[in-house]
Amino acid sequence: xxxxxxxxxxxxxxxxxxxxxxxxxxxxxxxxxxxxxxxxxxxxxxxxxxxxxxxxxxxxxxxxxxxxxxxxxxxxxxxxxxxxxxxxxxxxxxxxxxxxxxxxxxxxxxxxxxxxxxxxxxxxxxxxxxxxxxxxxxxxxxxxxxxxxxxxxxxxxxxxxxxxxxxxxxxxxxxxxxxxxxxxxxxxxxxxxxxxxxxxxxxxxxxxxxxxxxxxxxxxxxxxxxxxxxxxxxxxxxxxxxxx
DNA sequence: AAGAATTCCAACCGCGCACTA
DNA sequence: CTAGTGCGCGGTTGGAATTCT
Numbered sequence: 001x002x003x004x005x006x007x008x009x010x011x012x013x014x015x016x017x018x019x020x021x022x023x024x025x026x027x028x029x030x031x032x033x034x035x036x037x038x039x040x041x042x043x044x045x046x047x048x049x050x051x052x053x054x055x056x057x058x059x060x061x062x063x064x065x066x067x068x069x070x071x072x073x074x075x076x077x078x079x080x081x082x083x084x085x086x087x088x089x090x091x092x093x094x095x096x097x098x099x100x101x102x103x104x105x106x107x108x109x110x111x112x113x114x115x116x117x118x119x120x121x122x123x124x125x126x127x128x129x130x131x132x133x134x135x136x137x138x139x140x141x142x143x144x145x146x147x148x149x150x151x152x153x154x155x156x157x158x159x160x161x162x163x164x165x166x167x168x169x170x171x172x173x174x175x176x177x178x179x180x181x182x183x184x185x186x187x188x189x190x191x192x193x194x195x196x197x198x199x200x201x202x203x204x205x206x207x208x209x210x211x212x213x214x215x216x217x218x219x220x221x222x223x224x225x226x227x228x229x230x231x232x233x234x235x236x237x238x239x240x241x242x243x244x
Numbered sequence: 245a246a247g248a249a250t251t252c253c254a255a256c257c258g259c260g261c262a263c264t265a
Numbered sequence: 266c267t268a269g270t271g272c273g274c275g276g277t278t279g280g281a282a283t284t285c286t
Contacts, residue, residue: 008255030272
């Protein structure tokens with residue numbers, strides 16, 4: 001058994017992953033990991049996709065508005081990062097978590113300094129800073145933050161996969177795309193999956209042949225409805241969250 | 245200018261939950 | 266009912282980039 005690759009992703013790997021997620025959707029990560037030929041675990045693929053390659057991701061720094069929202073939601077839900085992330089379209093739990101970490105650490109340090117300056121002894125609980133959101137005096141973000149609007153930047157850096165043979169590829173996988181589309185018209189994912197894993201169904205190729213074909217082809221541009229679906233589904237509001 | 249400190253961010257790990265056979 | 270499997274979540278780490286001294 002080959003040893004799984006770890007560490008930073010290469011551009012080539014990104015391309016491959018984007019390609020296969022485009023084909024199979026952002027589920028079944030173990031399957032994608034295997035089929036794509038990426039020597040990565042499904043887990044690793046999912047992480048890379050969710051945190052970096054997803055087309056709906058916003059690039060750039062956390063804006064003051066987002067910062068306020070994070071504070072508010074964290075006071076409500078604590079470290080439920082994924083839940084908080086759902087309230088911030090384009091932001092990932094990882095991003096928010098990272099932000100919060102540096103932010104609170106900084107605040108804790110400031111508080112320590114203040115406490116040390118004001119009083120020689122401070123018996124207050126040390127961990128309270130984590131859930132403390134009284135932070136009205138937050139770090140003033142640099143002006144450039146406001147310009148943070150990198151959504152879909154990915155399409156240029158990675159997602160466009162500008163293949164010279166786009167059209168031929170699209171026809172080769174056209175059926176698959178049609179099936180992806182069907183998911184949104186009432187197909188269940190499982191139905192789709194059955195179709196895909198059945199030899200000779202979608203592409204006329206056996207699965208192994210299809211796999212080879214796919215790994216040979218520079219990824220087509222991804223105009224698939226999957227993109228829309230992904231960017232919608234990942235960030236869509238979750239009604240029950242607001243009821244809490 | 246250089247080294248130290250801090251911040252940012254990508255990635256990994258372990259755990260728990262949900263689903264399925 | 267239970268064991269196996271896959272996925273998602275939260276915590277943590279480590280390196281690159283940036284800022285400070």
